[in-house]
Amino acid sequence: MTGGVEPLDRAFSSPQAKQRYARRLFATIADRYDLITVLLSFGLDGRWKRRAIDLAAPGPGARALDLASGTGDLAFALAAHGASVVALDVTHRMLQLARVRAATFNAGRSPTWVTGDMCGLPFPDAHFDIVTTGYGLRNVPDLKLAIDEIYRVLRPGGTLVSLDFNRPENALVRSVYLGYLWAVGGALGWTLHRDPDTYRYIPASIRRYPGAARVAGLMRAEGFSHAEWRPVLGGLMAIHLARK
Numbered sequence: 621m622t623g624g625v626e627p628l629d630r631a632f633s634s635p636q637a638k639q640r641y642a643r644r645l646f647a648t649i650a651d652r653y654d655l656i657t658v659l660l661s662f663g664l665d666g667r668w669k670r671r672a673i674d675l676a677a678p679g680p681g682a683r684a685l686d687l688a689s690g691t692g693d694l695a696f697a698l699a700a701h702g703a704s705v706v707a708l709d710v711t712h713r714m715l716q717l718a719r720v721r722a723a724t725f726n727a728g729r730s731p732t733w734v735t736g737d738m739c740g741l742p743f744p745d746a747h748f749d750i751v752t753t754g755y756g757l758r759n760v761p762d763l764k765l766a767i768d769e770i771y772r773v774l775r776p777g778g779t780l781v782s783l784d785f786n787r788p789e790n791a792l793v794r795s796v797y798l799g800y801l802w803a804v805g806g807a808l809g810w811t812l813h814r815d816p817d818t819y820r821y822i823p824a825s826i827r828r829y830p831g832a833a834r835v836a837g838l839m840r841a842e843g844f845s846h847a848e849w850r851p852v853l854g855g856l857m858a859i860h861l862a863r864k
């Protein structure tokens with residue numbers, strides 16, 4: 621990975637730089653986000669999200685919080701199960717698109733949309749039964765702080781479910797995987813935004829991510845009584861399940 625790496629390296633040079641970069645990036649791609657998600661996941665993203673929701677097991681009336689909610693897939697699925705849902709994202713445009721989608725969904729009560737940062741949640745302690753996040757934890761500037769905040773707002777016995785890319789342990793698998801995402805991301809970025817780096821942020825962020833096993837360890841270290849992860853797509857993706 622050489623060409624175009626410098627701006628991305630700068631994007632990860634500090635938590636503040638990552639925060640600035642991620643905010644700009646997601647505001648830029650918001651209107652293409654749903655299309656890109658289908659293309660990059662070969663249409664499998666919906667299946668992975670259904671699996672995540674099954675693990676979260678939302679019952680009617682459960683208080684659920686979906687973080688980094690984007691255009692709202694997980695929030696709508698939680699609401700369809702009868703949960704009372706708050707959906708938070710730092711990108712206002714993502715939530716505008718979610719609201720437009722809400723008008724076309726006929727499943728459950730619409731989520732409440734909150735623009736905010738998952739590293740500083742505007743909710744009281746022990747307020748939610750369930751916290752979900754899809755492709756959220758990898759994007760935050762401070763992973764430990766985000767997990768701390770999730771722990772704080774969950775009630776004792778509450779459940780965290782997180783779906784994200786994984787950083788494969790095996791060096792060869794990792795190199796092929798990230799090389800593939802680099803090439804495809806570059807092509808999509810050029811085609812849609814005339815900037816190949818746009819979606820190369822994905823492999824760049826995976827490269828710097830601790831990986832699923834260490835993220836589970838971090839959850840336990842932050843106080844979760846139980847944290848495990850389930851491999852998805854042969855371990856290229858992961859779903860974390862943690863209990864407070």
Ligand SMILES: C[S@@+](CC[C@H](N)C(=O)[O-])C[C@H]1O[C@@H](n2cnc3c(N)ncnc32)[C@H](O)[C@@H]1O
Nearest residue numbers: 646688689690709710711714737738754755759
């Ligand atoms: C890859 S999208 C995932 C959207 C959605 N969860 C899904 O699964 O389709 C990542 C989302 O994280 C949001 N995000 C990034 N950093 C964030 C932060 N610090 N706090 C809250 N949301 C954040 C972005 O605005 C973006 O909508």
